[in-house]
Amino acid sequence: MKKQDWKFMQVFGDKASSDNVSDEDIISAVQFERTGRFLGLGDKAGRLIVFEVPQTKKKDKAEYQYLTELQSHTREFDFLKSTDIEEKINQLQWLRGQGKNMYILTTNDKTVKLWKISEKNVTKVIKPSGKDLAMPKLQVVESGLIPSVRKVFPNLHNYHINSLTASNNEEFVLTSDDLKVYLWSIEQPAKAFVAVDLKPENLDELSEVITSSTFHPTLDNQFLYTTSKGIVKLCDMRKSGICDNTAITMAEPEDPAKKNFFTEIVTSISDACFSRNGKYIFSRDFLTVKVWDIAMTNKPVATVQVFEPLKSKLCDLYENESIFDKFSIASTLDSNSFVTGNFNSTFHIVDRMGECNSQYELNFNKKTVVRQIPPKYFENLGSSYDFNRKVQKLSMCQTQNLVAVACLNCLYFYTA
Amino acid sequence: MPKIENTTGMPINLIIDELKSDDIRKRIHSVKHLDLIASTIGPDRTKNELIPFIQELLDDDDEVLIELVDSLSRNFVELVGGQVQVLLPTFEALCRVEDASVREKAANQIKKCLTQLPDQKKVEELSIGIIKRLNDSDYYMAKNAVAILIPAIFNQVSQNNQNDLINIILKMSQDQIPQVRKFTSMYFQDLVKHFPLVNETFIQNILNSFIKDEQDFIRMYIVDALIQASKTPFLQKQQNFVLNMFKQLAEDQSWRVRYYFCDKLAEIGEAVTKEGYRKNFQNYHLKFLQDNEPEMKSIAALKIERVSTLMDPEDILNKLIPLLKSIQSDTNAFVRNALASSVLALCPIIGKKNTSEQILPIFLTLLKDQDSEVRITLFKKLSLITNVLGVDSLSQSVIPALTELAQDKNWRIRASTIEVLSFFARAIGPEFLSDKVLKLLLDWMGDKVFSVRQTAIQQTAQLISILGLAWADKNLLTKIWAFQSIQNYLHRLTVLFTINQITSQLNNEYIIKTIVPILQSMAKDSVANIRSNVCRTSIQLAKEKGGNVVDPMKKILQTLSDDQDAEVKYQAKSALESL
Numbered sequence: 001m002k003k004q005d006w007k008f009m010q011v012f013g014d015k016a017s018s019d020n021v022s023d024e025d026i027i028s029a030v031q032f033e034r035t036g037r038f039l040g041l042g043d044k045a046g047r048l049i050v051f052e053v054p055q056t057k058k059k060d061k062a063e064y065q066y067l068t069e070l071q072s073h074t075r076e077f078d079f080l081k082s083t084d085i086e087e088k089i090n091q092l093q094w095l096r097g098q099g100k101n102m103y104i105l106t107t108n109d110k111t112v113k114l115w116k117i118s119e120k121n122v123t124k125v126i127k128p129s130g131k132d133l134a135m136p137k138l139q140v141v142e143s144g145l146i147p148s149v150r151k152v153f154p155n156l157h158n159y160h161i162n163s164l165t166a167s168n169n170e171e172f173v174l175t176s177d178d179l180k181v182y183l184w185s186i187e188q189p190a191k192a193f194v195a196v197d198l199k200p201e202n203l204d205e206l207s208e209v210i211t212s213s214t215f216h217p218t219l220d221n222q223f224l225y226t227t228s229k230g231i232v233k234l235c236d237m238r239k240s241g242i243c244d245n246t247a248i249t250m251a252e253p254e255d256p257a258k259k260n261f262f263t264e265i266v267t268s269i270s271d272a273c274f275s276r277n278g279k280y281i282f283s284r285d286f287l288t289v290k291v292w293d294i295a296m297t298n299k300p301v302a303t304v305q306v307f308e309p310l311k312s313k314l315c316d317l318y319e320n321e322s323i324f325d326k327f328s329i330a331s332t333l334d335s336n337s338f339v340t341g342n343f344n345s346t347f348h349i350v351d352r353m354g355e356c357n358s359q360y361e362l363n364f365n366k367k368t369v370v371r372q373i374p375p376k377y378f379e380n381l382g383s384s385y386d387f388n389r390k391v392q393k394l395s396m397c398q399t400q401n402l403v404a405v406a407c408l409n410c411l412y413f414y415t416a
Numbered sequence: 417m418p419k420i421e422n423t424t425g426m427p428i429n430l431i432i433d434e435l436k437s438d439d440i441r442k443r444i445h446s447v448k449h450l451d452l453i454a455s456t457i458g459p460d461r462t463k464n465e466l467i468p469f470i471q472e473l474l475d476d477d478d479e480v481l482i483e484l485v486d487s488l489s490r491n492f493v494e495l496v497g498g499q500v501q502v503l504l505p506t507f508e509a510l511c512r513v514e515d516a517s518v519r520e521k522a523a524n525q526i527k528k529c530l531t532q533l534p535d536q537k538k539v540e541e542l543s544i545g546i547i548k549r550l551n552d553s554d555y556y557m558a559k560n561a562v563a564i565l566i567p568a569i570f571n572q573v574s575q576n577n578q579n580d581l582i583n584i585i586l587k588m589s590q591d592q593i594p595q596v597r598k599f600t601s602m603y604f605q606d607l608v609k610h611f612p613l614v615n616e617t618f619i620q621n622i623l624n625s626f627i628k629d630e631q632d633f634i635r636m637y638i639v640d641a642l643i644q645a646s647k648t649p650f651l652q653k654q655q656n657f658v659l660n661m662f663k664q665l666a667e668d669q670s671w672r673v674r675y676y677f678c679d680k681l682a683e684i685g686e687a688v689t690k691e692g693y694r695k696n697f698q699n700y701h702l703k704f705l706q707d708n709e710p711e712m713k714s715i716a717a718l719k720i721e722r723v724s725t726l727m728d729p730e731d732i733l734n735k736l737i738p739l740l741k742s743i744q745s746d747t748n749a750f751v752r753n754a755l756a757s758s759v760l761a762l763c764p765i766i767g768k769k770n771t772s773e774q775i776l777p778i779f780l781t782l783l784k785d786q787d788s789e790v791r792i793t794l795f796k797k798l799s800l801i802t803n804v805l806g807v808d809s810l811s812q813s814v815i816p817a818l819t820e821l822a823q824d825k826n827w828r829i830r831a832s833t834i835e836v837l838s839f840f841a842r843a844i845g846p847e848f849l850s851d852k853v854l855k856l857l858l859d860w861m862g863d864k865v866f867s868v869r870q871t872a873i874q875q876t877a878q879l880i881s882i883l884g885l886a887w888a889d890k891n892l893l894t895k896i897w898a899f900q901s902i903q904n905y906l907h908r909l910t911v912l913f914t915i916n917q918i919t920s921q922l923n924n925e926y927i928i929k930t931i932v933p934i935l936q937s938m939a940k941d942s943v944a945n946i947r948s949n950v951c952r953t954s955i956q957l958a959k960e961k962g963g964n965v966v967d968p969m970k971k972i973l974q975t976l977s978d979d980q981d982a983e984v985k986y987q988a989k990s991a992l993e994s995l
Binding site: 096098099100116120123124125128129130131133134135136138148150151168169170171187219220221237238239240241 | 428429430432433435436453456457461465466468469472475477478514516553554555556557593594595598630631632633669670671672708709710711
């Protein structure tokens with residue numbers, strides 16, 4: 001496999017702002033639009049920020065520029081449970097644009113919204129209709145990119161929404177919370193279809209929850225979901241209504257010898273994705289990435305230790321609760337590698353055989369700082385290793401070798 | 417047309433202004449009353465000022481747009497002085513919005529407008545223009561309207577234009593955006609109706625490309641297109657093609673496509689005639705009844721009623737009924753419910769002996785089903801089996817089941833059971849309404865849930881209309897009047913509500929003899945609510961019955977106009993005034 005050479009391309013953010021990060025600016029969701037021309041970003045304050053590559057006549061790769069932003073969600077209070085519903089954007093999905101209009105689905109813990117951003121003229125009545133019943137005279141007060149909410153999906157989820165994906169044909173939206181996976185139709189927000197239901201008869205017996213879900217990149221009837229027990233399930237909507245009954249299970253049996261206090265926590269899958277060609281599944285748990293070949297589901301093709309030194313730090317990670325952090329994963333365009341984040345402002349690009357693990361360190365010097373992590377690598381992680389600088393969210397462009405990586409409140413672009 | 421009256425309580429110019437209000441509810445209200453505005457300013461001004469202004473509203477929320485398209489569909493043709501083409505640009509713009517229901521309604525309105533234009537050439541010119549503009553639009557959703565409009569005007573345009581339209585459909589059927597292919601598939605059934613104007617090869621090519629499409633929702637609609645094609649000479653010419661394609665859909669990998677096929681089985685059967693159905697599709701229906709997917713079993717069970725008319729009674733006995741035994745005990749309640757709603761339709765077809773041997777056991781099993789919905793569904797179709805086997809043989813099993821349902825802890829079930837009663841009265845007559853059943857009705861009249869009491873009162877009125885006042889009085893009403901002495905006032909109210917409900921069925925003699933004493937006594941009730949309702953009942957009786965009823969009613973109202981409760985006093989006084 002041809003080794004890809006990833007290099008730094010662009011960064012939004014600087015050292016000063018990064019040192020004093022306010023909680024609400026932390027980036028919580030990133031996604032490229034289908035054509036790669038736009039990029040959407042969600043943060044803890046419930047904002048959606050859009051970047052674009054301006055259309056220029058220059059042939060060389062143009063850079064992303066800030067385009068517009070909107071307040072997608074606001075903090076709400078759940079009266080039934082007496083808790084706050086955070087405005088943090090958990091995930092976003094771009095839909096096919098029409099003309100100059102952009103459509104984006106955003107979700108926080110409870111509500112999914114469909115936003116439309118379009119070039120509009122906002123008008124105001126300057127001369128109302130009088131006795132002559134003439135039509136009111138209007139004047140343009142604002143012109144440009146105006147956002148509007150097109151649809152709101154009702155609070156169907158009892159638990160926190162962890163994933164949101166749209167099928168390739170955009171007929172369905174898949175959302176999952178701890179116990180259920182729902183299929184919605186964008187056309188009819190009032191009806192949702194339960195595709196998977198993990199709720200046990202007796203809630204006390206609950207031992208496994210759903211941690212993420214995603215559609216197949218091209219086949220609209222297939223999706224996967226992952227659980228806290230490290231299981232990946234591949235479901236086909238064509239086979240049955242309730243998809244769990246006919247799902248293909250991919251799980252590695254637990255080795256009782258290696259079991260310790262942390263095993264249960266670290267085997268919970270934080271994110272999983274299909275490879276671009278749909279042949280493989282990459283699943284990320286706290287310490288490893290498992291590569292599954294869909295044609296062979298009894299064991300993974302490879303299990304890659306993302307960064308082994310973390311194994312020796314599990315106690316500390318448990319103390320500072322970083323052991324519960326969730327990292328995203330994405331497949332490269334050629335399906336031969338995957339990209340996933342780590343602590344200390346680093347992210348990894350690894351080939352799917354697990355042979356070549358490259359660790360990139362994010363910096364503000366516009367340099368590509370990369371080193372190879374050999375297998376069975378050990379390093380003493382000193383006090384300078386910063387667990388707070390987490391690279392949790394990233395997105396791979398679907399049309400070119402370009403990845404957007406978010407660390408706290410900064411956004412970095414790397415390209416190959 | 418007559419001028420529309422302003423009942424909004426607002427001046428017209430304010431309604432006009434609120435079309436652009438910040439409050440969405442005000443905008444919706446104004447849009448609802450567009451016809452009022454148009455009627456006030458007259459057709460010329462509507463045409464020249466209002467319609468152009470509506471362009472400013474097209475960027476609004478879906479809720480407003482839905483109101484807008486409904487409002488414009490009502491009588492706007494008259495409101496623009498009959499000049500239909502003035503409305504076309506607005507509807508054309510509405511065909512480009514995101515909401516599918518608005519687009520479809522707007523497209524259908526364009527169709528309607530075009531039928532009202534007398535000049536055929538104009539129709540051709542306008543429709544082709546609209547179709548081409550929508551097709552070339554940046555907004556791919558606009559092609560939805562294209563798929564709707566092309567079949568509507570296809571046979572009214574020149575050969576050249578027809579060729580252009582065919583090419584548009586061909587391109588749409590191969591568009592890379594799945595939704596566009598979906599629009600084409602959904603409305604292809606309308607285009608197929610024009611055979612032989614649309615030729616065989618074209619139809620076959622399009623259907624062949626759809627059947628290979630990976631999207632379920634594109635393959636699904638082929639069923640409709642084939643059904644329509646079968647109603648034209650296309651079926652004779654291409655019988656193998658049609659049958660083979662139906663079979664492919666029945667065996668489709670995706671259960672949703674198979675479901676849609678099963679749903680349309682009755683229509684397919686009608687299109688290909690009984691022999692065609694029995695030879696080609698009967699086995700699929702039987703297979704669906706054994707499918708792994710509960711949704712499939714459900715729809716197959718639901719279709720038994722209609723499909724049974726296409727089957728040979730021998731086949732029903734030998735092939736269909738054996739399968740039902742496993743369905744009656746299916747773990748999924750929806751499946752059993754579907755069976756309950758259609759299995760009894762088999763009784764008249766297979767005759768008394770077979771019904772008794774084969775269907776009766778299934779009936780009795782479902783009657784004891786743990787899910788109340790299943791039992792209720794069965795009851796609604798009871799006449800189908802009682803007609804064949806007779807009521808007496810069944811009443812022994814039916815009445816206990818009815819009694820159990822009547823006491824179900826879910827009030828909705830209780831209410832549904834009551835409705836079953838009038839069906840019995842109608843179908844079977846007073847013999848069925850034995851003491852036991854009447855006791856149930858009285859229990860319902862005293863139920864703690866208001867809706868149940870209300871339904872029971874309505875059923876009483878129904879029973880009177882079926883069985884007559886004399887019967888009702890002897891068996892039922894006397895006992896209801898006894899509610900007067902119940903301590904809980906809500907049940908005393910039931911007496912008055914009953915009187916209200918059955919007023920039209922009472923004769924004056926009965927009223928004077930029985931009702932007046934009741935009202936006189938209740939006018940002295942200690943609870944003001946009761947006395948207030950006495951007023952209402954009295955005035956209703958007086959107005960509806962007239963004659964010698966009026967005087968006694970007046971006397972009662974006069975007593976109440978001196979009541980200590982202000983509300984009662986006011987009601988009595990205004991009632992007297994209106995008399």
